[in-house]
Structures are given as C-alpha cells and as structure tokens.
C-alpha cells in the first residue's frame with residue numbers, strides 16, 4: 105500500500121505523527137540513524153515535560169523484549185537509552201505489526217528541551233541499530249515487503265509542511281529528471297560518492313572526503329573541512345567561531361551559491377546563497393548552514409541541502425535520487 109505522513113516542520117526537523125499501540129506521537133524521521141525510540145512514561149515527569157510519552161502498559165498489543173537494551177549517542181553530544189519491546193506501528197497507512205520500539209528511560213537535555221519531537225524514527229539501515237543483544241529492523245525494513253514499490257520519499261520544505269511517503273514515488277512532486285546514484289549501505293547509511301563541489305557556479309574537485317550521506321536527521325550540511333574553508337573564504341567577514349561552534353558571518357554578508365556532487369554522475373545539487381544561513385546568533389551575526397565535518401571521512405548532507413529537493417530512497421536496488429521541485 106502507499107502511505108503518506110505529513111511531518112510538521114519545526115526549525116531543523118520534520119515531524120510525522122506515528123501510531124504505536126494506538127498511541128500517537130510526533131517522531132522525527134531520520135535517515136541518518138536506525139533506532140525507533142520514544143519518550144516514555146518511565147522517564148521522570150521533568151524529562152517528559154510537554155512531550156507525548158508512550159505508555160506500554162496502556163497498549164493491548166505491547167510485547168516486552170526481556171533483557172534487551174539500547175543506547176545511542178549523536179555527533180552533537182545528544183543521546184538517549186532504555187529498554188525494548190514490540191508493538192504495532194502505523195505511519196500514514198502502512199503498518200508494521202511487530203515493530204521493535206525503543207523505550208527511553210534516559211534522554212539528554214537537548215531532547216527534553218526540543219519540545220517538538222517525542223522521539224525518532226530511524227530510516228537508516230538496521231546494521232547500525234543499537235539494540236542489544238540483537239539489532240532489530242527499522243520501520244521501513246519491516247514494511248518494505250508489503251509496499252507496492254520498495255521506496256520512501258522525503259519532500260522537506262522550509263516552513264510549509266514536508267511529507268514522507270512510503271511505497272510510491274509521486275512524480276507530480278518534482279520537475280525535470282531524478283538524478284539517481286547507487287548507495288553503499290555497508291556503514292548503515294544512505295551513502296554515495298561525492299567528490300566535487302561548486303562555489304558561486306565554479307566547480308572544484310574535493311581533495312578530502314569522497315563520500316556523503318543523505319541525512320534528514322541532521323539540520324546542517326557538514327562537508328570536508330577544506331571545502332568549508334574554501335566556501336567561507338568567499339564570504340566577507342566570516343570566521344570560524346569556537347563559541348558558536350562553527351563558521352559565522354555578518355548577516356548582511358553576500359553568501360555565494362554552494363553545490364555538492366551527488367554520486368559520480370556529475371550532478372551538482374545547489375543551494376542558493378540566500379538559503380544558507382541557518383540561524384542568527386545575535387549582534388547581527390549569522391551561523392552558516394554549511395559547516396566542516398570535523399575531519400570525519402564522510403560528509404553529511406542534511407536538511408539545509410535536502411529541503412531544496414525531492415528525495416527518493418530506494419531500499420530495493422539501494423539507491424538515492426534527487427530532483428528539483
């Protein structure tokens with residue numbers, strides 16, 4: 105069947121209503137991780153705050169996974185951990201009848217204060233699922249055999265609602281051609297080759313990192329440090345600020361267009377300079393949406409890039425495609 109879930113965009117994330125054992129929570133759909141975890145009634149009331157919290161004792165279809173646990177840490181220092189069970193998980197119209205659901209008994213402060221999401225729904229590959237003693241399938245892997253097509257699409261918008269759809273590619277959602285590249289899932293990500301970039305329309309070879317991942321769970325565009333340095337060399341007044349945690353510049357600065365190659369096909373996905381500012385950090389200073397990846401081998405193509413395009417994640421032939429919209 106085909107399903108669509110319309111996430112509510114909030115700042116840097118796109119939330120979609122998910123039903124778990126008949127309880128609805130707003131989860132952040134995240135192609136950069138593979139854990140489905142939720143705020144739960146096991147957390148302290150101060151941690152729960154405004155969040156919806158899943159209560160397994162109120163689900164008639166809940167099944168414990170005795171002795172299992174999970175623990176996840178993200179590159180921004182945030183994280184969560186807890187216990188595991190199985191329940192019926194429904195997104196739009198697709199149902200996973202026995203989906204591993206990770207109950208948070210601990211969440212870091214950044215998730216407590218991020219009142220928009222009640223947890224994450226990982227859409228990466230289950231080889232990076234953190235459940236011990238045995239990693240479990242993602243929601244997409246669970247429903248894949250039942251879908252008309254083994255795909256899901258992400259149509260992220262800045263302020264309008266974005267949409268994830270499972271089982272079909274809505275060709276009315278994009279214009280021109282879909283630029284498709286093979287994915288190497290061996291690291292558990294939707295990872296592909298990316299060896300070139302462009303600044304202000306001029307293309308350069310990327311001498312550093314040679315791959316990138318499509319990551320709806322990361323707000324920023326984290327490129328090879330040399331590429332970030334080359335980009336900000338063309339932004340008057342920019343500087344790498346330790347206090348801000350990255351490159352900042354006067355909000356009045358002229359920011360050039362920035363593009364990154366998707367796959368070895370040669371297609372360069374471009375972000376208009378006017379869409380690159382991520383946040384104002386005060387005193388007329390702006391924080392850039394393009395930042396260095398801190399020397400890690402892979403580049404992380406997050407929402408700053410993905411919201412410019414319509415994205416197709418194909419779990420059948422393991423490929424990633426984007427098109428203008």
Ligand SMILES: O=C(CNCCc1c[nH]c2ccccc12)Nc1scc(-c2ccccc2)c1C(=O)NCc1ccccc1
Pocket residue numbers: 117132134135136137177178179180182214218221319321322323324400404
């Ligand atoms: O984890 C994800 C996607 N889920 C994010 C969930 C999430 C984390 N805070 C959230 C807050 C709200 C909603 C969702 C999330 N992507 C990947 S792949 C490799 C790295 C990585 C590993 C080591 C070092 C650097 C990156 C990350 C990473 O840590 N991104 C987050 C981030 C965010 C900001 C800056 C850097 C990295």
